[in-house]
Amino acid sequence: MPFPRLLAPLLLMLSMSVQAEEVSVAVAANFTAPMQKITTEFEKDTGHKVQLAFGATGKFYAQIRNGAPFQMLLSADDETPAKLEREGLTLAGSRFTYAVGSLVLWSAQPGYVDADGTVLRQGGFKKIALANPRLAPYGKAAMEVLAALGLADTLAPRFVQGENITQTFQFVSTGNAELGFVALSQVMQEGRIRTGSAWRVPDRLHTPIRQDAVILATGRDNAAATALARYLQGEKARAIIRAFGYQI
Amino acid sequence: MELSAADLAAIRLTLELASITTLLLLVLGTPLAWWLARTRSRWKGPVAAVVALPLVLPPTVIGFYLLVSLGPNGYGGQLTQALGLGLLPFTFAGLVVASIIYSLPFVVQPLQNAFAALGDRPLEVAATLRASPLDTFFTVILPLARPGYLTATVLGFAHTVGEFGVVLMIGGNIPGQTRVVSVQIYDHVEAMEYAQAHGLALSMVVFSFLVLWALYHFNPQGGRRG
Numbered sequence A: 001m002p003f004p005r006l007l008a009p010l011l012l013m014l015s016m017s018v019q020a021e022e023v024s025v026a027v028a029a030n031f032t033a034p035m036q037k038i039t040t041e042f043e044k045d046t047g048h049k050v051q052l053a054f055g056a057t058g059k060f061y062a063q064i065r066n067g068a069p070f071q072m073l074l075s076a077d078d079e080t081p082a083k084l085e086r087e088g089l090t091l092a093g094s095r096f097t098y099a100v101g102s103l104v105l106w107s108a109q110p111g112y113v114d115a116d117g118t119v120l121r122q123g124g125f126k127k128i129a130l131a132n133p134r135l136a137p138y139g140k141a142a143m144e145v146l147a148a149l150g151l152a153d154t155l156a157p158r159f160v161q162g163e164n165i166t167q168t169f170q171f172v173s174t175g176n177a178e179l180g181f182v183a184l185s186q187v188m189q190e191g192r193i194r195t196g197s198a199w200r201v202p203d204r205l206h207t208p209i210r211q212d213a214v215i216l217a218t219g220r221d222n223a224a225a226t227a228l229a230r231y232l233q234g235e236k237a238r239a240i241i242r243a244f245g246y247q248i
Numbered sequence B: 001m002e003l004s005a006a007d008l009a010a011i012r013l014t015l016e017l018a019s020i021t022t023l024l025l026l027v028l029g030t031p032l033a034w035w036l037a038r039t040r041s042r043w044k045g046p047v048a049a050v051v052a053l054p055l056v057l058p059p060t061v062i063g064f065y066l067l068v069s070l071g072p073n074g075y076g077g078q079l080t081q082a083l084g085l086g087l088l089p090f091t092f093a094g095l096v097v098a099s100i101i102y103s104l105p106f107v108v109q110p111l112q113n114a115f116a117a118l119g120d121r122p123l124e125v126a127a128t129l130r131a132s133p134l135d136t137f138f139t140v141i142l143p144l145a146r147p148g149y150l151t152a153t154v155l156g157f158a159h160t161v162g163e164f165g166v167v168l169m170i171g172g173n174i175p176g177q178t179r180v181v182s183v184q185i186y187d188h189v190e191a192m193e194y195a196q197a198h199g200l201a202l203s204m205v206v207f208s209f210l211v212l213w214a215l216y217h218f219n220p221q222g223g224r225r226g
Helices: A002-019 A029-046 A057-065 A079-086 A137-148 A152-158 A165-173 A223-232 A235-243 B005-038 B044-056 B059-070 B075-082 B092-118 B121-128 B133-144 B146-161 B165-171 B181-190 B194-218 B220-224
Strands: A022-028 A049-055 A072-074 A096-101 A103-107 A128-131 A159-162 A179-183 A197-200 A209-215
Touching: A022 A029, A022 A057, A022 A223, A029 A049, A029 A096, A029 A165, A029 A223, A029 A235, A049 A057, A049 A223, A057 A072, A057 A079, A057 B181, A072 A079, A072 A223, A079 A209, A096 A137, A096 A223, A103 A137, A128 A137, A128 A165, A137 A152, A137 A165, A137 A179, A137 A209, A152 A159, A159 A165, A165 A179, A165 B059, A165 B165, A209 A223, A223 A235, B005 B044, B005 B092, B005 B146, B005 B181, B005 B194, B044 B092, B059 B075, B059 B092, B059 B165, B092 B121, B092 B133, B092 B146, B092 B165, B121 B133, B133 B146, B146 B194, B165 B181, B181 B194
Parallel strands: A022 A049, A022 A072, A128 A159, A128 A179
Antiparallel strands: A072 A209, A096 A209, A103 A179, A103 A197
16 A cells, blocks of 8 residues: 555654644643653644643642743642642642552562462551651552551551652562552552562542642643643553553 | 741751761861871872762762662661661661761861861971870871861861761661652652742751851951951
């Protein structure tokens, strides 16, 4: 089929010159890998260009309030987008949940964490890592789980806290903490736990870790922002998101 | 402006960490700086380069390598465990070790410059007067190199107080053990508690300014002749 093969890039170029725009997106660090993949697909499918910046949601909030040139935010929580909305810094009605995080109790050692998490009660470990519950949604969820199991006080002296879920993962993956609560998306690859051992924490033990996205006021007339928001809620993007261990 | 109990604990811990680190660095840095200032060895270049390396690497990178090497799977971690010291990450001792590495050039380089500036003359005079090497050090070198020691102390202390990335990586944010002021301020900012963050940051700046000012003011060589 020589003809369509020639035609496709031509059409693409044509469509880009007509309506291609660029959108700058602030993305929660935990969503780095899936977002890179989604962006590649999105650019291929629509011709729009996407600039990604990865980082901590709290930092993005401060930057957005002080005029950072982002048109969209993919937050690690659902509070920050709601807060920005109340402050009139978003495009009204553009807020939506793009992923729901899953929590795992994970150890880099195979066979260390059992399938029911009883290792928590046996307590034969020196350090247990979790993200700072004041800052990170996964840390807050981890505290809720420990509270639900009645272990929050007994285990508190053994806590080591990462400033975010990435750092928490490093504490556990380097073996400095025997085990810790991390995001399923960090240890999962193609639907399976990559290394070590894990207990997939039941969702009923903590409030859902909703990650919301919102178009910022600066992205009001940006066609690429609107298109990306729609794309993220489409089945193609959702399949990618699920493959990385999120629910949606 | 009020500081919470957690803020005060962080301040106390930071001062403790900076004092111990500076003291140890002065003790360890003196022979190293002396050797660097006097030697004609071909190892001088490589050693000086290693001492300066912490200036190049981003703190979080240093912190990450420390986390890996001092962990149970790293050589450093296996060594500390074999010595019965346990693992250093997430402990105050671990922060001291990390701070010593991180602030090393800030102490060694001023000392090295001070020693180099002395020249051979005072040592020759001391030798003709039959002063022992130890005697020479305490009665001749130390007084003459005093401005260098002052600069080294100030820089070592200030740099450790301001340390953030390394502590963040190997500290684990444990109250009273590894939660220092810089981490506490960062937590306040990240949690959007800007008022508390401003309060703590302001007290840190004011305190540091006063300490540095006092040190420069009361140093006869550095201050009055300055």
